Amino acid sequence: MAYETEKQIAIKAALAAGQLCERVRHEISPEAIEKKDRSPVTIADFGSQALICRELATEFPNDPVVGEEDAAELKQPEMAERLSQVADYVGAIAPNTTPDQVVSWIDHGNGSVGPRYWTLDPIDGTKGFLRKDQYAVALALVEDGEVKVGVLVCPALQLSAAQPGLMFVAVRGEGTTMSGLDGQNPQTIKVVSSENDPNLRFVESVESGHGNQAQQAEIAKAAGITQDSLRMDSQAKYGAVASGEAALYLRLPSPKTPDYREKIWDHAAGTIVVEEAGGRVTDMHGKPLDFSQGAKLVDNQGVVVSNGLLHDKVIAALQQQTS
Ligand SMILES: Nc1ncnc2c1ncn2[C@@H]1O[C@H](COP(=O)(O)O)[C@@H](O)[C@H]1OP(=O)(O)O
Ligand SMILES: [Mg+2]
Numbered sequence: 001m002a003y004e005t006e007k008q009i010a011i012k013a014a015l016a017a018g019q020l021c022e023r024v025r026h027e028i029s030p031e032a033i034e035k036k037d038r039s040p041v042t043i044a045d046f047g048s049q050a051l052i053c054r055e056l057a058t059e060f061p062n063d064p065v066v067g068e069e070d071a072a073e074l075k076q077p078e079m080a081e082r083l084s085q086v087a088d089y090v091g092a093i094a095p096n097t098t099p100d101q102v103v104s105w106i107d108h109g110n111g112s113v114g115p116r117y118w119t120l121d122p123i124d125g126t127k128g129f130l131r132k133d134q135y136a137v138a139l140a141l142v143e144d145g146e147v148k149v150g151v152l153v154c155p156a157l158q159l160s161a162a163q164p165g166l167m168f169v170a171v172r173g174e175g176t177t178m179s180g181l182d183g184q185n186p187q188t189i190k191v192v193s194s195e196n197d198p199n200l201r202f203v204e205s206v207e208s209g210h211g212n213q214a215q216q217a218e219i220a221k222a223a224g225i226t227q228d229s230l231r232m233d234s235q236a237k238y239g240a241v242a243s244g245e246a247a248l249y250l251r252l253p254s255p256k257t258p259d260y261r262e263k264i265w266d267h268a269a270g271t272i273v274v275e276e277a278g279g280r281v282t283d284m285h286g287k288p289l290d291f292s293q294g295a296k297l298v299d300n301q302g303v304v305v306s307n308g309l310l311h312d313k314v315i316a317a318l319q320q321q322t323s
Pocket of ligand 1 (some may be wrong): 207
């Protein structure tokens with residue numbers, strides 16, 4: 001099977017990172033949330049990137065990693081205590097970790113986009129993480145601009161599972177699986193194969209500033225979806241489409257940030273998870289997402305994720321609105 005080693009290492013690394021994030025999350029005090037104290041998310045974000053980059057640097061030393069974080073802030077003398085907290089959390093999984101190692105692993109994630117690279121969001125959906133809602137650890141391998149392997153660990157996502165904690169894994173040409181966070185008994189999943197069922201739903205961000213909720217509601221309606229949206233943070237939304245929970249995920253540019261360009265780590269893992277489950281992912285103009293241009297999807301605007309059947313209808317509705 002293609003990319004078997006890459007897949008296994010990515011799963012191991014992302015699950016370890018998810019475990020670290022959950023430990024931190026359970027220790028967030030309600031007061032910290034009220035005070036909008038971002039320290040829990042900072043510790044988990046850095047710890048997650050350190051653990052994953054440690055694994056990738058060991059197993060694939062020649063592959064660049066384009067991660068969301070860098071250690072510049074953590075290297076400041078006034079951050080010594082925070083750094084040692086991160087090292088403690090990482091050390092619970094990778095024994096004897098030193099602060100210097102943490103810094104160098106995090107900075108291993110400062111690579112550039114090339115012919116073959118990994119991209120990582122150590123905590124996608126930081127606002128959801130702080131609210132104790134959805135978040136994801138998202139890791140993907142990209143070759144020649146195409147995502148080949150994607151792993152999404154969603155520790156708080158339940159869908160139809162018995163308990164929260166879902167992992168989605170996709171390899172190009174080999175389908176998408178979903179399992180619990182023990183990775184046991186992965187089940188092949190498929191998008192919902194209907195385009196005019198009154199129960200079809202669409203997903204969108206919780207954060208209104210990350211999209212255009214009014215326009216998203218109109219477009220979903222034009223595509224025949226009559227149910228209210230399901231609002232969810234992070235790339236867990238891609239998992240919802242891949243598993244058939246939703247038929248559509250719309251992320252149209254917010255009127256406040258019309259020129260926003262999406263980041264590769266916010267979409268690479270999710271894209272392959274949906275495509276390999278039989279769905280489609282493009283930008284709002286129907287163009288495939290181009291992961292070869294750098295850290296931002298500079299040639300794309302907005303994101304449309306569907307079960308495939310609804311896709312052309314959605315793009316046509318968007319074109320009609322702008323013509
Ligand atoms: N104006 C914006 N439009 C779309 N996405 C945004 C915008 N500002 C931030 N984001 C990104 O949305 C992602 C979370 O999305 P969701 O709402 O689906 O959970 C974050 O990775 C965040 O990136 P960043 O971390 O760089 O701020
Ligand atoms: Mg993100």
